[in-house]
Amino acid sequence: xxxxxxxxxxxxxxxxxxxxxxxxxxxxxxxxxxxxxxxxxxxxxxxxxxxxxxxxxxxxxxxxxxxxxxxxxxxxxxxxxxxxxxxxxxxxxxxxxxxxxxxxxxxxxxxxxxxxxxxxxxxxxxxxxxxxxxxxxxxxxxxxxxxxxxxxxxxxxxxxxxxxxxxxxxxxxxxxxxxxxxxxxxxxxxxxxxxxxxxxxxxxxxxxxxxxxxxxxxxxxxxxxxxxxxxxxxxxxxxxxxxxxxxxxxxxxxxxxxxxxxxxxxxxxxxxxxxxxxxxxxxxxxxxxxxx
DNA sequence: AACCAGGCATGGC
DNA sequence: GCCATGCATGGT
Numbered sequence: 001x002x003x004x005x006x007x008x009x010x011x012x013x014x015x016x017x018x019x020x021x022x023x024x025x026x027x028x029x030x031x032x033x034x035x036x037x038x039x040x041x042x043x044x045x046x047x048x049x050x051x052x053x054x055x056x057x058x059x060x061x062x063x064x065x066x067x068x069x070x071x072x073x074x075x076x077x078x079x080x081x082x083x084x085x086x087x088x089x090x091x092x093x094x095x096x097x098x099x100x101x102x103x104x105x106x107x108x109x110x111x112x113x114x115x116x117x118x119x120x121x122x123x124x125x126x127x128x129x130x131x132x133x134x135x136x137x138x139x140x141x142x143x144x145x146x147x148x149x150x151x152x153x154x155x156x157x158x159x160x161x162x163x164x165x166x167x168x169x170x171x172x173x174x175x176x177x178x179x180x181x182x183x184x185x186x187x188x189x190x191x192x193x194x195x196x197x198x199x200x201x202x203x204x205x206x207x208x209x210x211x212x213x214x215x216x217x218x219x220x221x222x223x224x225x226x227x228x229x230x231x232x233x234x235x236x237x238x239x240x241x242x243x244x245x246x247x248x249x250x251x252x253x254x255x256x257x258x259x260x261x262x263x264x265x266x267x268x269x270x271x272x273x274x275x276x277x278x279x280x281x282x283x284x285x286x287x288x289x290x291x292x
Numbered sequence: 293a294a295c296c297a298g299g300c301a302t303g304g305c
Numbered sequence: 306g307c308c309a310t311g312c313a314t315g316g317t
Contacts, residue, residue, distance in 0.1 A: 027298060119298075126297035129315060173313030178300085213300050234298035266298070277296095295317090304309085 001056040008065040015078050018104025019053050022076070026267045028223050029108055030118055030131040031138075031152070043138070044110070045071055048149045077106040080228070085261055088253040094244045095261065098268040105267055107228060107260050112194070113186060114152040115224030116206075119216045120178045127270075133170045140169035155183040178211025185209050195225050202227065222259040231258040236269040239276045 001016050002009060019040055023032035032042030040051040050061040063072055073079060089096035117137070122130050134152075141153035141161075158166060163176035172179065185191060185208070194202050202225060206217040215232050222230035231251055233241065241247055254261040269276050 122297090123299035124297060124312080125299085125314080126316075129297075132315090167313080171314060173315095174300095174311095175313080211300065215299060219298070232298070236298065270298090297314100297316095300312090302310090305307085 001058065003068075004057070004059045005063050005065050005068050006061060010065065010068065012078055016056070016104050017058075017076055017078055017106050018102075019051050019058060019076075021102060021105045021267065022108065023051075025270070026102075026105055026263060027127050027270065028263065029110060030127070030134045043145065043149055043151060045075060046145065046151050048146050074109050077108055077226075080106065080260075082257065082260060084255045084257055085264070088255075088261065092253075094240075095265065098264040101271065102264045102267045105264060107226070107263055108223065109226045110223055111152065112191070112220070112224040113155060116182055116186070116191070116212075116220050117152075117179055119219040119223075120182060120209075120211045121172055121175055122219070123175065123211065123213075123216060133172050136170040137166075137172075155186040159183040159187055175211060178209070181211065182209050195227075199227055199229060218259075222262075228259045229256045231262050233262075234266070236266055236276060237262060240265050240269055243276060 001012050003012060020034060023029055023040060023042060024034050029042070029044075031044065032040055034040055038052065040053070042049060047062065049063060052059045060068070060072070085099060089099050118130065118134055121133050125133075137158075138150040138152055141157045142150035143153075145151050158179060161180075163180050166179055167173060167176035170176075190205065190208065194205060197205070199221060202221050203214070203217045206212050206220055207214070212220070215234055218230045218232040221227040222232060241249055251258040251261070
């Protein structure tokens with residue numbers, strides 16, 4: 001595909017990305033929006049960026065070629081080779097459908113700290129509200145970048161407040177203390193050098209923070225540490241595993257891209273909620289039934 | 293107005 | 306180890 005930058009253009013060859021699917025509709029990043037005019041706008045890497053895409057061509061505003069090669073190419077995960085996924089789809093009609101339906105979907109390389117907090121907020125929450133809470137966190141505690149755009153707050157900007165204030169500003173509810181604990185662990189260096197550790201050690205370290213269990217930890221490894229083998233199982237994946245695979249999916253076939261495969265299936269489930277929402281065998285029936 | 297949301301901590305067994 | 310329950314909030 002052709003990507004036009006502010007001072008040049010680059011041909012990525014057969015490597016393709018669907019920016020809207022990847023940035024706005026896949027539940028891995030929460031700070032990108034589609035404006036009424038169709039332009040995609042968001043904050044990442046400390047900067048406000050606008051993107052337009054028409055098929056195989058995309059225009060990135062406010063990014064030079066030098067900056068693209070230095071940072072953004074990695075951020076978008078454009079160089080990652082997903083070939084093995086198409087091999088794994090052979091003999092797996094459901095996954096094949098997910099791949100085709102989500103063509104151009106990619107797993108981003110995002111900032112670790114932002115991903116960590118974002119997925120603490122994600123627990124028992126929906127994507128729309130996760131985005132709103134994060135936006136309020138940024139407005140309330142982040143550095144202003146330009147206009148009404150704010151960067152994601154640094155841990156020290158959160159750690160200096162009481163949990164009641166974090167909750168009041170962002171609406172994050174009971175997750176306030178989890179966010180604060182994550183900030184303090186971050187400042188104490190507990191999450192330094194996580195990328196050098198094997199997956200099981202990454203998960204173990206992350207879980208030491210209250211509010212981080214298996215699912216949030218695996219999302220953090222996948223999206224924040226770019227450990228593409230991490231395979232988060234949320235309520236939607238659990239529905240797919242029980243309804244489509246009868247609990248018998250062997251993720252070995254995805255090689256070290258199981259997390260990317262997961263992302264395609266998750267994205268497909270989101271796009272077809274009506275198919276998967278009901279007849280759920282493994283998740284909890286519903287919320288509180290008020291036993292009065 | 294109930295129901296639900298990219299779960300987790302806790303306590304009981 | 307597994308299972309049940311409470312948890313803050315707000316959109317639909």
